[in-house]
Amino acid sequence: MIIDCHGHYTTAPKQLEEWRKRQIAALEDAKHVPSKGTLGISDDEIRASLEGAQLKQQRERGTDVTIFSPRAMGMSHHIGNETASRLWSEHCNEMIHRVCALYPENFVGVCQLPQSPGVPPKNCIPELERCVREFGFIGCNLNPDTSGGYWKDPPLTDKWWYPLYEKLVELEVPAMVHVSASCNPAFHGTGAHYINGDTTAFMQFITGDLFRDFPALKFIIPHGGGAVPYHWGRYRGLAQDMKRPPLKELVMNNVFFDTCVYHQPGIDLLLKVIPADNILFASEMVGAVKGVDPETGFNYDDTKRYIDGAKGLSREDREKIFSGNVHRVYPRLAKAPVAAK
Amino acid sequence: MIIDCHGHYTTAPKQLEEWRKRQIAALEDAKHVPSKGTLGISDDEIRASLEGAQLKQQRERGTDVTIFSPRAMGMSHHIGNETASRLWSEHCNEMIHRVCALYPENFVGVCQLPQSPGVPPKNCIPELERCVREFGFIGCNLNPDTSGGYWKDPPLTDKWWYPLYEKLVELEVPAMVHVSASCNPAFHGTGAHYINGDTTAFMQFITGDLFRDFPALKFIIPHGGGAVPYHWGRYRGLAQDMKRPPLKELVMNNVFFDTCVYHQPGIDLLLKVIPADNILFASEMVGAVKGVDPETGFNYDDTKRYIDGAKGLSREDREKIFSGNVHRVYPRLAKAPVAAK
Numbered sequence: 001m002i003i004d005c006h007g008h009y010t011t012a013p014k015q016l017e018e019w020r021k022r023q024i025a026a027l028e029d030a031k032h033v034p035s036k037g038t039l040g041i042s043d044d045e046i047r048a049s050l051e052g053a054q055l056k057q058q059r060e061r062g063t064d065v066t067i068f069s070p071r072a073m074g075m076s077h078h079i080g081n082e083t084a085s086r087l088w089s090e091h092c093n094e095m096i097h098r099v100c101a102l103y104p105e106n107f108v109g110v111c112q113l114p115q116s117p118g119v120p121p122k123n124c125i126p127e128l129e130r131c132v133r134e135f136g137f138i139g140c141n142l143n144p145d146t147s148g149g150y151w152k153d154p155p156l157t158d159k160w161w162y163p164l165y166e167k168l169v170e171l172e173v174p175a176m177v178h179v180s181a182s183c184n185p186a187f188h189g190t191g192a193h194y195i196n197g198d199t200t201a202f203m204q205f206i207t208g209d210l211f212r213d214f215p216a217l218k219f220i221i222p223h224g225g226g227a228v229p230y231h232w233g234r235y236r237g238l239a240q241d242m243k244r245p246p247l248k249e250l251v252m253n254n255v256f257f258d259t260c261v262y263h264q265p266g267i268d269l270l271l272k273v274i275p276a277d278n279i280l281f282a283s284e285m286v287g288a289v290k291g292v293d294p295e296t297g298f299n300y301d302d303t304k305r306y307i308d309g310a311k312g313l314s315r316e317d318r319e320k321i322f323s324g325n326v327h328r329v330y331p332r333l334a335k336a337p338v339a340a341k
Numbered sequence: 342m343i344i345d346c347h348g349h350y351t352t353a354p355k356q357l358e359e360w361r362k363r364q365i366a367a368l369e370d371a372k373h374v375p376s377k378g379t380l381g382i383s384d385d386e387i388r389a390s391l392e393g394a395q396l397k398q399q400r401e402r403g404t405d406v407t408i409f410s411p412r413a414m415g416m417s418h419h420i421g422n423e424t425a426s427r428l429w430s431e432h433c434n435e436m437i438h439r440v441c442a443l444y445p446e447n448f449v450g451v452c453q454l455p456q457s458p459g460v461p462p463k464n465c466i467p468e469l470e471r472c473v474r475e476f477g478f479i480g481c482n483l484n485p486d487t488s489g490g491y492w493k494d495p496p497l498t499d500k501w502w503y504p505l506y507e508k509l510v511e512l513e514v515p516a517m518v519h520v521s522a523s524c525n526p527a528f529h530g531t532g533a534h535y536i537n538g539d540t541t542a543f544m545q546f547i548t549g550d551l552f553r554d555f556p557a558l559k560f561i562i563p564h565g566g567g568a569v570p571y572h573w574g575r576y577r578g579l580a581q582d583m584k585r586p587p588l589k590e591l592v593m594n595n596v597f598f599d600t601c602v603y604h605q606p607g608i609d610l611l612l613k614v615i616p617a618d619n620i621l622f623a624s625e626m627v628g629a630v631k632g633v634d635p636e637t638g639f640n641y642d643d644t645k646r647y648i649d650g651a652k653g654l655s656r657e658d659r660e661k662i663f664s665g666n667v668h669r670v671y672p673r674l675a676k677a678p679v680a681a682k
Binding site: 149151187192195196227236261263264272288291 | 485486490491492494495496525526527528529531532533536537540541544545547548564565567568570571572573574575576577578579581582602603604606607609610613614629630631632634641642
């Protein structure tokens with residue numbers, strides 16, 4: 001079985017975005033009383049939104065299951081307040097729940113957290129629990145920068161985050177560290193802010209002692225770990241200069257990289273420097289890059305081809321990357337309907 | 342000849358840092374009248390600061406010349422105001438000038454700019470001109486984030502920067518895009534902020550039309566281009582999705598990557614995906630990573646070994662990377678004393 005651990009519902013029916021637009025407009029009005037309302041999206045509309053996109057690509061590319069979460073750009077925790085973020089997150093997560101109910105063999109859910117600038121992350125616990133316990137979700141996306149590019153949250157190793165981490169460990173769900181849209185003109189979203197978020201998180205993990213306090217906590221750093229594998233020598237050397245343990249001991253029981261790297265040489269590097277035990281297959285389709293690479297004739301984000309094309313990858317390591325590791329990182333996957341596939 | 346295009350004076354005599362500490366302390370006192378004063382550093386102290394460090398490493402590693410600039414962390418443009426930044430930059434640049442005068446065969450200068458948050462970059466022109474015309478410097482370091490990790494400056498493609506670019510073109514000097522220390526607890530300096538700065542700048546260049554307006558403007562993106570070569574497929578794909586020209590046309594006449602990547606697989610990737618015409622040899626010694634890699638027995642930042650160890654690199658491309666390209670990117674190098682070496 002081939003499991004893609006990183007897919008977003010980027011193709012949701014337009015009513016979802018329209019609800020959000022109405023919500024944002026209402027935030028301007030100080031007297032407005034926020035309410036959740038309904039989206040008015042039918043099951044058929046959900047099916048239509050997936051059949052020609054994620055499901056088609058699963059079939060064409062030969063992947064079986066996508067670990068599926070709300071659109072990352074859409075989270076935009078910098079907009080509005082805690083209540084706005086909660087109502088929006090509930091709608092987004094409920095859409096994922098409906099997708100998973102309609103296609104229990106193709107999708108398994110991961111939730112958006114109702115984070116909001118300056119609001120303690122522990123306030124996200126009720127929505128996390130609802131998604132895991134009621135909807136059967138197996139993970140969450142954690143935004144390390146709710147400001148949207150101004151980086152005002154404490155580092156991920158700060159005790160600010162600990163109550164949420166305690167719950168993640170208790171529920172046995174990992175977090176993918178995933179920033180959202182950038183409202184900072186310095187940062188292009190998918191081209192700079194996303195990749196910087198990944199690099200930043202990894203360096204925070206090296207610097208702190210988070211995994212001494214939470215040995216069972218697991219993070220996925222998406223987009224191939226940002227700049228980290230390319231600069232693996234730099235990170236090994238920085239840890240060494242700081243008298244930290246080797247990276248293998250320091251973070252590699254807890255940190256995993258996905259394969260959202262959109263060319264063969266990048267994947268080859270990832271496979272060369274990062275232990276196979278720490279790599280999870282992913283494509284982020286339908287996502288950041290939609291086009292066809294003229295150098296290969298295939299979609300940039302058809303990352304399965306790069307894994308298939310990697311020379312010298314053993315059958316055992318291949319199996320770990322496509323399926324084995326994901327079961328280790330997301331233990332609740334074993335209880336999901338897809339596990340019976 | 343082997344030219345290292347990226348070295349900082351990280352080993353300057355302690356009086357330089359002491360001057361800076363006094364300056365920072367004085368900034369607390371509203372009544373203090375800033376003055377430049379003197380450092381009281383002798384030529385012998387400068388020699389001693391280099392002999393056991395940069396010069397020793399040049400000899401041991403077999404490199405000939407270092408393009409040398411003030412310590413990047415030390416720039417800290419976020420501290421103080423425009424006057425403070427100007428006085429500090431003058432001292433730092435004068436130290437580089439003295440180094441180059443003492444060792445004209447080993448070092449050629451690049452200046453720190455007296456940038457300051459909210460202050461138009463054109464105000465840096467007098468110090469740039471002084472360094473180039475009077476001291477014979479051949480380039481400058483340009484900080485895209487004078488806030489020190491909060492990213493409040495306009496993107497490098499914004500007209501805010503244009504008067505400075507006009508002067509760079511007129512003087513025929515390139516800029517290395519180099520952030521300074523991070524005062525944002527989210528970002529480790531050399532492990533996150535530096536690399537993010539590189540990635541961010543490249544994406545800004547893709548998004549804007551800067552090189553249509555300044556076809557002769559040249560930037561070096563240090564640290565191997567941040568995350569860019571590892572994600573080269575992503576950047577090609579993003580440009581394509583945005584209906585921009587291919588990267589080769591869009592930025593590769595103007596943007597160059599250095600080789601400050603501290604392990605063989607990283608350098609191999611860089612050499613594979615980036616045209617040799619766009620790569621400049623560099624080590625950043627004595628810099629971010631000081632230790633010896635237990636996997637090789639050599640210093641992490643001994644990047645010449647990785648170039649020497651790269652399989653399939655043609656003699657012609659090797660020469661371009663070690664020496665040829667740097668003459669193209671820094672035309673004033675031809676007039677420097679090192680050129681006679």
